[in-house]
Each structure stands twice: as structure tokens, then as C-alpha cells.
Amino acid sequence: MTVSLSYVNTQASGMWDPRLVLGWSKVDIAVDQPDIPPRIVGPGVSRGLNKTFSARAENRFHLSDVNTITAGIDYYDKESTYSDLTYGPVTEKASNVGLYVQARLEPAEGRSTSFGLRWDDQRFTGISGWKGDFSGLSGNLSLDGEIFLTKIDDARDRVIMNDLESRGFNLGLGYGWEGGYLRASYSQSKIRVNGPGTDS
Amino acid sequence: MDLGTPPGGVLAIEAQHPPEGNAFTFGGAVEAAKAYNHKDATASKTIAGYAVLNLFAEYQPPGVEGLVIRAEVNNLFDRTYADRATYGQDFNSITPLYEPGRSVQLVASMRF
Known part of the structure; x- marks a missing residue:
């Protein structure tokens, strides 16, 4: 309860x-x-x-x-x-x-x-x-930052149809001052083809 | 599978600063990628991480309006690495396209 x-x-x-x-x-x-x-x-x-x-x-x-x-x-x-x-x-x-x-x-x-x-x-x-x-x-x-997800269905590789998915995030951090700056970014992404991860 | 490369984690840091009272600007950048510890689909190996340091110095002679002289060293530690987005790094049978080793440039540019 x-x-x-x-x-x-x-x-x-x-x-x-x-x-x-x-x-x-x-x-x-x-x-x-x-x-x-x-x-x-x-x-x-x-x-x-x-x-x-x-x-x-x-x-x-x-x-x-x-x-x-x-x-x-x-x-x-x-x-x-x-x-x-x-x-x-x-x-x-x-x-x-x-x-x-x-x-x-x-x-x-x-x-x-x-x-x-x-x-x-x-x-x-x-x-x-x-x-x-x-x-x-x-x-x-x-x-x-940003979170991204892209899905593509039925991408053709020779005669095989594949479903792709790319997902991840971008983080950015910046600080600026008179004439100078510091910027940092980090991106983490994962790509999947037909479910599991893939090679290049 | 020719449909995408697995990039994993990629880090970039960049900074520059013009110390007060002189005509120089100093800066640098770090480009890095985390080790990619997956072996998916037909991949034959994992991908090692890397970190590369680039440095530069710029001089703007006070007497010449618009002139910038820039010296830079990229890949200061002469790392052998392929950009994480380069094809084929996860196959034993492929030698990927490596990025340039340590390179030094001296550039003079004039804006008018």
C-alpha cells in the first residue's frame, strides 16, 4: 500500500x-x-x-x-x-x-x-x-547535449535489404574570454545493422 | 557490411589564448578516440584508442595590418593512427588509411 x-x-x-x-x-x-x-x-x-x-x-x-x-x-x-x-x-x-x-x-x-x-x-x-x-x-x-537516433529501413547492400540504426549523444562545453576560448566536445555513437552491432 | 563505421567515443578539445601585451596567440587541440572493444558482424579485431596533440603559435606583427604568421605542429608525438571514421580498421586483412605523422607548417597570410 x-x-x-x-x-x-x-x-x-x-x-x-x-x-x-x-x-x-x-x-x-x-x-x-x-x-x-x-x-x-x-x-x-x-x-x-x-x-x-x-x-x-x-x-x-x-x-x-x-x-x-x-x-x-x-x-x-x-x-x-x-x-x-x-x-x-x-x-x-x-x-x-x-x-x-x-x-x-x-x-x-x-x-x-x-x-x-x-x-x-x-x-x-x-x-x-x-x-x-x-x-x-x-x-x-x-x-x-544532444541525443540522436537515426533509423533507415531497407538500405540496399548489393541484393540484401538492411535496416540501420545509429544512436548516440554529443556533449559540448565551451568557455570564451577576451581573444581566447576553450572548447571540448565528446561524441558517443553506436551503429546497428539488422539488430546487432556491425563492422565497418 | 559497408553500411556504416562503428565510431564509438570520440573526444575533441581545443583552446587558444593571446597573452596580454604581446602579438602572439598560442593554442592547441587534442583529438582522441576511445578504444572500441566490440567485434561485431564479420569484424576480426577491436580498434585501439588514440590521442593526438596539435599545437600552434601565431604572430601578428604590429607594424603590418592584416599579416599573420602561423607556425603549427600537428601530431606532435608522431602517433600512427587512423581517424576513427576511416574504413577497415576492424579487419586484420586491411591496412587503413593512416593520418599524417608529425607535420610542421609555417604559414604567412595577409588579409587586405
Whole structure:
């Protein structure tokens, strides 16, 4: 069973665009583990019960139509319990609080970049009762480019008809200054003929 | 199968900069391709990766409007390589068309 509530104003702009998500889920799975004669005695039923609560609150700052900075906090609390005829029940728990900032910028038409930073603190309780508390910072950077897919049906190679497909992406990054520049591009592509890859 | 070459991953980096207060511009470029580790269809081998460095320097004499003297070294490390889009690199029986080894050019051009 899953229940989730979310709030977002799709018309929002400017410096006030709060978003809120709350979620609860409870998943109970039981799998029969029958005996397999003559040697294996099954453990009856394997049962796993997972309960999760999660929440996220953030605000999106619209610097312009295409440039935004999002800052927020998220949280989850999970508890998993396992049992069968011969083992358990055993339970482990994890909870995590995260603070994050993420910028999505479009410096030029069709070129978008995204980078962000987050700090997480996770508290974990293992099945033995062992407790751990871990925290740390993490960052991310992504540059969007183009993704391409070209399909050609019935291309003739002598008397054989072939279907071709070329797919991949191009990433570009450029920075210019008075009289100088740095440009980098990366292209990854794959060509397939009649399904699998091909030779040249 | 004569219908396409498998290019894999290809990287290009290019930069130039004119240090302030003199008439020179310096620049360079890296052309590189990742190793292509697939052997599809009737290919007999995988394709090794490569990286090539090109450098140049340009001089614009302050006294002569429009004159540029450019010295460049391409493939500085004299790598033997074929451009990734060149046909036949994935067959033992074919020697692909290699790109030029280390080459040095001195070019004077005048715009008027």
C-alpha cells in the first residue's frame, strides 16, 4: 500500500515556488518455500515487510524562465523485517536527512547545465542491534547535449535489404574570454545493422 | 557490411589564448578516440584508442595590418593512427588509411 501527497503550484514563478511531497508505503511480501524432496526442507514461508516514510520540502527560485536554483530538505525512514520458519524475525532500520541545492541553467539555447551539492546524514540500525551514523557531502555536475537516433529501413547492400540504426549523444562545453576560448566536445555513437552491432 | 563505421567515443578539445601585451596567440587541440572493444558482424579485431596533440603559435606583427604568421605542429608525438571514421580498421586483412605523422607548417597570410 502506498499513499503519497504532493503540493506544487505549476503556475509559480519568481522567488516563491514551494514544493512538498509526503509518502508512506507498506509492502508485505510472502513467498512459499516448499520442501524439495528428498533432501531439502524448505523454510515454510519467507516473509518480508517493508515500511517507508519519506518527505521532501523545497523551494525553486526562478532566476528567469529557464534558469532555476532549487534548495530543499528531504527525509526518509525505512524499516524492513524478514522472517521464515527457521529464522527471524529480524529487523533493520535506516533513516536519512538530506539538505540540497541544485542549479539548472541554460546559458545558451538548447545547452543546459545542472550542478548541485547535497549533505546527507544517515542513521542505520542493523539486525544485530548495531547502530551507525554516517554523514557526508556530495556534488554533481551534468551538461546536457544532444541525443540522436537515426533509423533507415531497407538500405540496399548489393541484393540484401538492411535496416540501420545509429544512436548516440554529443556533449559540448565551451568557455570564451577576451581573444581566447576553450572548447571540448565528446561524441558517443553506436551503429546497428539488422539488430546487432556491425563492422565497418 | 559497408553500411556504416562503428565510431564509438570520440573526444575533441581545443583552446587558444593571446597573452596580454604581446602579438602572439598560442593554442592547441587534442583529438582522441576511445578504444572500441566490440567485434561485431564479420569484424576480426577491436580498434585501439588514440590521442593526438596539435599545437600552434601565431604572430601578428604590429607594424603590418592584416599579416599573420602561423607556425603549427600537428601530431606532435608522431602517433600512427587512423581517424576513427576511416574504413577497415576492424579487419586484420586491411591496412587503413593512416593520418599524417608529425607535420610542421609555417604559414604567412595577409588579409587586405
